[in-house]
Amino acid sequence: MTDNNILLKARGLSKQYGAVQALDNVDMDLRLGQVHALVGSNGAGKSTLVKILTGAVAPDSGKLLIEEHPISGNTRAMLDAGIACIYQDSQLVPALSVLDNIMLGRQPTRRFGFLDRKTQRDIVTALLAKHDLQLDLDSPVLALPPVQQKEVEIAKALSLNARIILMDEPTAALSHAEVEKLFRSIRRLREQGVAILYISHMLDEIFTIADQVTVIRDGKVRLSVPIAEISKKMLIETMLGQELSAEVRVTQKQSHASTEVALECRGLSKTGLFENINLQVHSGEIVCLTGLVGAKRSELVRAIFGVEPADRGEIFVYGEPVKIKHPLDAIRLGMGFVPEDRRRDGLFMSLSLGLNIIMAHLSSATRLGLLAQGTIRSVGNEQIADLGIVPARLDAVPRSLSGGNQQKVLLGRWLTGNTRIIILDEPTVGIDVGTKANIYALLRKLAAANKAVLIVSSDIEEVLTVADRVVVMAQGRVTGNFDQTQISQELILRAASGEVM
Amino acid sequence: MLTQDTSARAGTITIALQRFIRSYGLILILAVITFSFTIIQPAFLSLDNIIGILYQVSLVGTMAVCSTFVIITGGIDLSVGPVLAMSGLYTVFTLTANGQLLIPALLIGLLTGVVCGLLNGLAVSILRLPPIIVTLATMSIFRGVALLTGGSTLHAVSGPDSFLFIGQGKIAGLPFPIFIFAIVALIMLFLQTRTRFGLNVFAVGENEEAARLCGLPVMQTRLLVYVISGIGAAIGGLMLTSQVNTAWSTYGSGVELDVIAAIVLGGTSLAGGSGSVHRTVIGALLIGEMNNGMSMLNVSVEQQLIAKGLIIILAIAFNNKLLTWAEK
Numbered sequence: 093m094t095d096n097n098i099l100l101k102a103r104g105l106s107k108q109y110g111a112v113q114a115l116d117n118v119d120m121d122l123r124l125g126q127v128h129a130l131v132g133s134n135g136a137g138k139s140t141l142v143k144i145l146t147g148a149v150a151p152d153s154g155k156l157l158i159e160e161h162p163i164s165g166n167t168r169a170m171l172d173a174g175i176a177c178i179y180q181d182s183q184l185v186p187a188l189s190v191l192d193n194i195m196l197g198r199q200p201t202r203r204f205g206f207l208d209r210k211t212q213r214d215i216v217t218a219l220l221a222k223h224d225l226q227l228d229l230d231s232p233v234l235a236l237p238p239v240q241q242k243e244v245e246i247a248k249a250l251s252l253n254a255r256i257i258l259m260d261e262p263t264a265a266l267s268h269a270e271v272e273k274l275f276r277s278i279r280r281l282r283e284q285g286v287a288i289l290y291i292s293h294m295l296d297e298i299f300t301i302a303d304q305v306t307v308i309r310d311g312k313v314r315l316s317v318p319i320a321e322i323s324k325k326m327l328i329e330t331m332l333g334q335e336l337s338a339e340v341r342v343t344q345k346q347s348h349a350s351t352e353v354a355l356e357c358r359g360l361s362k363t364g365l366f367e368n369i370n371l372q373v374h375s376g377e378i379v380c381l382t383g384l385v386g387a388k389r390s391e392l393v394r395a396i397f398g399v400e401p402a403d404r405g406e407i408f409v410y411g412e413p414v415k416i417k418h419p420l421d422a423i424r425l426g427m428g429f430v431p432e433d434r435r436r437d438g439l440f441m442s443l444s445l446g447l448n449i450i451m452a453h454l455s456s457a458t459r460l461g462l463l464a465q466g467t468i469r470s471v472g473n474e475q476i477a478d479l480g481i482v483p484a485r486l487d488a489v490p491r492s493l494s495g496g497n498q499q500k501v502l503l504g505r506w507l508t509g510n511t512r513i514i515i516l517d518e519p520t521v522g523i524d525v526g527t528k529a530n531i532y533a534l535l536r537k538l539a540a541a542n543k544a545v546l547i548v549s550s551d552i553e554e555v556l557t558v559a560d561r562v563v564v565m566a567q568g569r570v571t572g573n574f575d576q577t578q579i580s581q582e583l584i585l586r587a588a589s590g591e592v593m
Numbered sequence: 594m595l596t597q598d599t600s601a602r603a604g605t606i607t608i609a610l611q612r613f614i615r616s617y618g619l620i621l622i623l624a625v626i627t628f629s630f631t632i633i634q635p636a637f638l639s640l641d642n643i644i645g646i647l648y649q650v651s652l653v654g655t656m657a658v659c660s661t662f663v664i665i666t667g668g669i670d671l672s673v674g675p676v677l678a679m680s681g682l683y684t685v686f687t688l689t690a691n692g693q694l695l696i697p698a699l700l701i702g703l704l705t706g707v708v709c710g711l712l713n714g715l716a717v718s719i720l721r722l723p724p725i726i727v728t729l730a731t732m733s734i735f736r737g738v739a740l741l742t743g744g745s746t747l748h749a750v751s752g753p754d755s756f757l758f759i760g761q762g763k764i765a766g767l768p769f770p771i772f773i774f775a776i777v778a779l780i781m782l783f784l785q786t787r788t789r790f791g792l793n794v795f796a797v798g799e800n801e802e803a804a805r806l807c808g809l810p811v812m813q814t815r816l817l818v819y820v821i822s823g824i825g826a827a828i829g830g831l832m833l834t835s836q837v838n839t840a841w842s843t844y845g846s847g848v849e850l851d852v853i854a855a856i857v858l859g860g861t862s863l864a865g866g867s868g869s870v871h872r873t874v875i876g877a878l879l880i881g882e883m884n885n886g887m888s889m890l891n892v893s894v895e896q897q898l899i900a901k902g903l904i905i906i907l908a909i910a911f912n913n914k915l916l917t918w919a920e921k
Contacts, residue, residue, distance in 0.1 A: 204673045376654060399806065420808035429806055439804060440799045442867055452807040505807070 097123040099287045114140040116311040122287040129290045129302035131526040137311040144204035145179045176254035177244045180261040187232035206356035238268035258289045347560045349377035352546035360405035365391045366568035373544040387565040389548045397422045397429040407520030428506030432517035439490040446472035446486040453509035475504030496527030517548045566590040618915045630886035649768035650881035657855040658781045661826020661873045662818040666798040666867025668724035673826035675735035677845035679831030680705045683745040693753045707801040710823020714816035743842035760835030781870040799866035
């Protein structure tokens with residue numbers, strides 16, 4: 093059967109790393125004007141497939157065909173063949189203008205290598221007009237909101253005459269409204285016949301934007317169907333395999349909240365950020381702090397933890413008024429904080445897991461200023477075993493761990509010692525469905541152990557899954573506070589858009 | 594899960610080799626250089642010559658191990674040269690004024706290092722200025738103070754013998770500076786591997802924000818590493834003044850380059866977060882061997898300078914290649 097719409101064919105792609113079969117005989121078709129979603133847990137083989145498509149690695153066997161012509165070779169050859177990739181992390185130069193970023197390395201020149209600014213501007217203007225993208229050419233990229241930065245990357249790909257665009261977690265840094273905007277751009281690309289391979293952990297997005305979905309697990313294609321023919325439940329089961337998906341379903345919600353108020357803010361304010369915040373977290377309760385990007389939720393929890401303390405207002409811990417001027421004050425009060433960007437603000441990438449875990453409770457592992465190696469080892473081993481961190485080696489470094497395991501290391505840091513109040517900022521960003529379920533189960537266990545849990549989350553599904561109570565913020569104010577009987581997606585979204593409930 | 598286990602087993606040998614190179618790659622380079630010099634000139638490996646090399650590196654080595662923490666935190670200390678000079682001057686002044694009493698003079702010398710280090714540290718940690726700017730400025734300021742207080746004349750040391758012992762004495766045939774280097778290196782190694790402070794140094798250098806969120810004393814740590822570097826420079830000043838019987842306001846010009854070269858040659862990254870005192874010791878030995886070996890081979894001073902620079906670049910490039918492979 094011939095299908096004239098097929099732009100790119102992958103046939104029998106296999107790739108082995110050491111003893112690991114990363115890809116096993118993978119077939120895939122990308123069609124003109126189609127958004128093709130690729131899903132799978134971390135380690136399923138998605139990134140290997142992307143690397144083969146961009147030419148970063150060569151497959152052990154199998155071939156790639158564009159319109160029936162075989163292609164192979166390095167990254168340059170793949171670009172020339174019309175395959176471009178938009179990575180999760182920005183590949184733009186922040187200080188340069190939109191104009192320069194789009195044409196970076198390929199700027200038209202006059203004699204003696206001087207830049208031909210006018211020709212460059214004409215080319216880019218025409219390109220943006222053709223694809224109906226609106227960007228301020230002279231603004232430096234760093235001044236643009238995240239969604240426009242993605243659009244610059246799309247424009248850059250288009251300027252390379254890309255007909256196949258790979259997008260790896262393109263919405264990771266975007267707010268809800270921005271995702272909608274990005275989707276409009278993607279739909280326009282689709283209308284113009286561009287083939288898009290869309291990689292995401294966000295299943296809702298996939299059901300919104302994708303035409304076709306391919307699931308890979310352990311390097312094999314498990315399923316490839318039009319999106320209309322599959323339910324979300326079935327998709328998750330295919331991604332996880334049989335046993336794991338049963339585990340996910342067990343994340344039942346059972347509140348352990350007691351009447352004891354563990355953490356309370358009264359009238360907390362910080363000029364220009366948030367105003368008059370009142371918030372309570374009970375022992376044994378999971379409170380989700382949600383809202384849109386710019387609601388200043390991170391700023392609030394950072395203030396509570398003493399990173400950038402608030403200007404006015406009071407904080408009470410177990411009923412006692414406290415002053416928290418530095419994270420150390422918060423830690424001494426039994427608080428813990430897992431920051432949003434675990435790589436940038438959380439982990440010590442080249443220090444061992446053992447040290448990463450003990451780092452916030454060094455005093456418990458120090459005698460007269462000397463490190464007690466035995467304590468560090470036993471504490472570390474305990475957390476690694478309890479949390480199921482892979483690899484289960486104290487001397488491993490976080491750099492070599494998957495996102496989910498890195499997050500577990502950070503959780504382990506606070507499960508050490510006498511932490512009673514734990515604050516997590518976007519705890520499951522970039523983490524696959526299986527590990528997410530794992531982390532939810534763990535948070536539930538913490539609550540069951542009478543700890544108070546405060547989670548900042550933008551993921552509405554996450555909020556609905558884990559929260560005993562939801563506090564919604566909009567523009568630095570609390571606009572909603574819902575207990576378990578009141579929680580609904582609609583109420584949360586209305587509060588998040590600024591409607592005071 | 595299963596596949597990961599098998600791959601771990603398959604890679605065990607490679608991992609062991611990678612670990613070996615990560616820990617001992619430098620020693621390999623040291624061995625190769627030693628071996629090459631010995632082949633050309635067998636006297637290179639004689640006991641006398643080895644003691645000679647150790648003696649020659651003890652001054653820069655002592656200063657370098659004390660500056661290693663600064664580099665691990667991602668900082669740099671360019672001001673060690675004038676601190677060395679000031680420490681020598683004030684020790685001699687105190688000796689002269691105090692009727693040759695040793696202890697107060699040593700304390701004044703060391704205190705000079707503490708004060709200078711404190712000034713560097715305060716500017717870096719509280720004013721949050723880039724270390725290279727701060728110490729570039731204090732290098733000039735401290736040299737100016739040395740010249741202002743010490744003039745341009747040599748100040749002779751007239752005793753006591755106990756002071757001269759620091760640079761010229763011998764124990765069991767070994768020059769005393771070697772003992773100073775060894776003891777200071779051991780203390781620094783102890784601080785690095787056994788104490789909470791040592792761990793704080795790595796944590797701050799690796800990820801300052803994460804260190805803050807873990808409640809670590811980031812400012813104090815930054816402050817303290819510059820104080821230690823200042824003390825190292827002050828010890829260097831005591832050693833040099835005692836060795837040559839004089840103090841002079843221009844002593845130590847350019848010594849910061851040797852100090853940083855020893856640290857960097859040891860594989861401590863200027864970006865911070867990684868490195869080690871024992872690596873600095875090896876780095877200092879490498880430089881000492883090269884100086885000594887080339888002198889024995891009658892290489893002219895001009896050629897030595899060029900060769901030294903080239904070897905530093907090659908050795909670091911080679912070691913980096915090995916390490917990149919070993920860290921895969």
